Every structure is written in C-alpha cells, then in structure tokens.
Amino acid sequence: MTADETTKKPSRIQQRNRSRILDAALDVFSAQGYRGATLDQIAEAAGLSKPNILYYFAGKEEIHVTLLSQTMETWLDPLIEMNADGEALDEILAYVMRKLEMARDFPRESRLFANEILQGAPRMLPHLQGDLKPLFDEKCAVIQGWMDAGKLAPVDPAHLVFSIWATTQHYADFAVQISVLLDSDAPAPGADSFLTDLFTKLLRSA
C-alpha cells in the first residue's frame, strides 16, 4: 500500500520520510514550478532515492497536489481570522500584517501558489472555487457591512482584498527583484509601516 489506504497507522519512519519529501518538494516546486521540478531533484533534496520516493507517493503529481492542498489551509487562515465583530480598521490592518508575516515566513508556499495560479491553476481551480470563493464572498460582505455602517471609507471590497494580496505576496514572489533594487537581502525593511500607512489612509472614514 502506498500509505494509509485503510486506516493503517502511519509508522514513525513513514511520517518522517513523508514530511522530508514534502519539504524537499516544496523547495523544488516553489523554485522551479511543476514542470521544472524533477523527481531526481526532489529525491536528492530529501536525501532519499527516487524509487523510495515513489514508495511514499504515487507520483510527481500526487506530491504536488498534496503540497498544494496542505498549504491551502495555512494560506486561508489569516483571512478566516478576520472577525466581523472587531474594530473594522484594526481588523483589516491586522489582516495585512498577518499576510505580510506569511510572505516573510513562508515564501516558498507563496511562490508555490504563485506558480500554480500563473499557469492557470491547472490543479487548483476546484479548491479556488470550492474553498476560496465562499470565504472571499463572505469576507467581502463583512467589509461591505463595515462600510455601510460608516466604519470604513467606501471602496470596492473585492479590489481591496486583491490589493492586500498583491502588495503582501509581492515581497515573497518577487523577492529576487526586490533584493536587487534595494541591494539588501533583509526581507524588505519598511514594508510594514508602508502598508499600514497605505491601507490606513485608504480606509479611515474621516
């Protein structure tokens, strides 16, 4: 059996190797994209032989899909945490900071998604439609509610969310460009205050 087809307890060694593989695969897929990645690269990065990797996963695609859906949760978290009962502007700014932290702490995951979406989301469309879309609609409604209540300046909630995603993920996805232009390898100092300023000025209802 490949893994735990029929409620088999995954052995210690199995867990260890699966997560090694996934970690190595995240490195490789995020840096090379799906087609650019090879099983040999993943195998080497994981410190395992290629056939051994195929012992834990049915194939390249399964590794990729596992990685994608596994990361999806982490990715949606910050948005889920945005609380309709909180103070409007604070909630939005907290969301921005959470996203920015993720770009800093999980750049590989960010690039993994960016690659996938760029290529037309061949393996993620279902997830986007099934998981992200409802959440997105719900949170847009929340934001719209805040605006209707006069707690935020009125702007299109959808584009607001897009701009948050774009500005924060940019620091992970375009890191190479940024480090060239800033001639600093430090992960974008000043982004925090800039983005806080940007979205505060946009949204405060004064």
Added chain:
Amino acid sequence: MTADETTKKPSRIQQRNRSRILDAALDVFSAQGYRGATLDQIAEAAGLSKPNILYYFAGKEEIHVTLLSQTMETWLDPLIEMNADGEALDEILAYVMRKLEMARDFPRESRLFANEILQGAPRMLPHLQGDLKPLFDEKCAVIQGWMDAGKLAPVDPAHLVFSIWATTQHYADFAVQISVLLDSDAPAPGADSFLTDLFTKLLRSA
C-alpha cells in the same frame, strides 16, 4: 547563419517567421514557464516544424532570451515616461494607469516576467541590475524630490513603486484567480477607480 550575423538584410519571409515564432513562444512561455514550454508546442503554435524553428533561432534558450529582452523595453517605458517636471500626483497616477493598461493589454508579457522572476530570474538578473536598477533609483530620487518639496505625502518611494507594480500586475498574473472570485471574465472592472483612489489618498499632501 542563424540570422543577420554580418549585416545581412533579413528577408521578408525571415521577418515574418521570426515574429510568428516569437509570438507563439510568448503564448507558450507565459502560460507554461520556461521549462514547461516545449519546442514542439511552440512549433505547433507558430505553424512551423520544429527543425524550421531551430533554423531561425539557435535554440530554446535563445528564443526565451530574445523574448525577454525584447519585452523589457515595453515594460520599462511607462516608468521612463514619468516626468520630474510634471505635476507630482498626476505623474504618479498616470504611471499607475499606464501600468494597469499594460496588465490589460499585455498580460502574456506580464506573466512571462512573473515566471522569470519567480524562478529567481536566472536569465534576467543582468538586465535587472543593468537596466532596471538605475532607472528605479533615478525615479525613486524624483519621487523623493517631490516629497521633499512638499508636493506628495512622505512615504518610502521604493515601497511605493513596489506597491504600484504589485497591484497592477496582479490583474494580469493572477487573472485566473480573479476571474473565479469575481465570476466575470471582464478584465477587472473597477480596478481603475480603486487604484486611483488608493494612491491618491496615500500621496496627497493635504
């Protein structure tokens, strides 16, 4: 000879085929990334045989590099046009709109670059350092000048530029996601006014 090694006039048919190939390659590279693209795909999209393509270009890499540097000009244009003698806020907003138009009119080019940068810019680093960096520094200085003169609210010019790139290119690079979330294939209606609003509020010195 591959092309015009020694000041040979490129024949009519040569020009036609070279541009066909580049157009087809732009389709394929922007949709699949460098490694994801195959010469066969490009050949088919161009309506030529694979060996015929290799008759016009030395190899896959040369096609890619040609495309990249050829597009680079178009890409820098909007930034170059930003005029230090113009009205500060107008210049910035005009730049934003130009970039947004480019995301709409040349999404393939945008994705081509996004792919390249995402993978660490293996074939573009020189261009980034040699062409983009000086221009970037120059324009940051211009913006800083405007701020020092009290014509714009003071924010970090570099992050300002990053945020302009991020928000505008997002509409091209993440088009699939956006069209899922907006359930509309129209290229992001409302982006214009949202971004104008965003950057106006950020920068007006009132």
Added chain:
DNA sequence: TCGTGTATTGACCAAATGGTCAAAAGTTTT
C-alpha cells in the same frame, strides 16, 4: 528557364525524466 542561395522537413540521436519491479536490507513480532 535555369542556377544559386534560402527555406523546410523527415528521419534520427542522446540525454533527461517519470515510473516499474524484483530482489535485498531492515524492522518488528512472535
């Protein structure tokens, strides 16, 4: 219309790549 240079292609190649498999090496259980 013929000759010369240009364009095009079918047939190949070598390397890379995803994947298989049977056998060997380890573990664990009894």
Added chain:
DNA sequence: AAAACTTTTGACCATTTGGTCAATACACGA
C-alpha cells in the same frame, strides 16, 4: 531466531524533449 512485514535500492524501461543533418522544395534574379 524465525517468520512476517516494511523499507530501500539497483537495474530497467518507455516517453519526451532539445537538437542535428542531409536531402528536398522553394524563391527569385540573370
């Protein structure tokens, strides 16, 4: 320690893919 199971791997394999090349088809000026 033997049986029974899990893990690991060397040797292969079929396909894909970037690229070559000699031969053929084509364009066009003399």
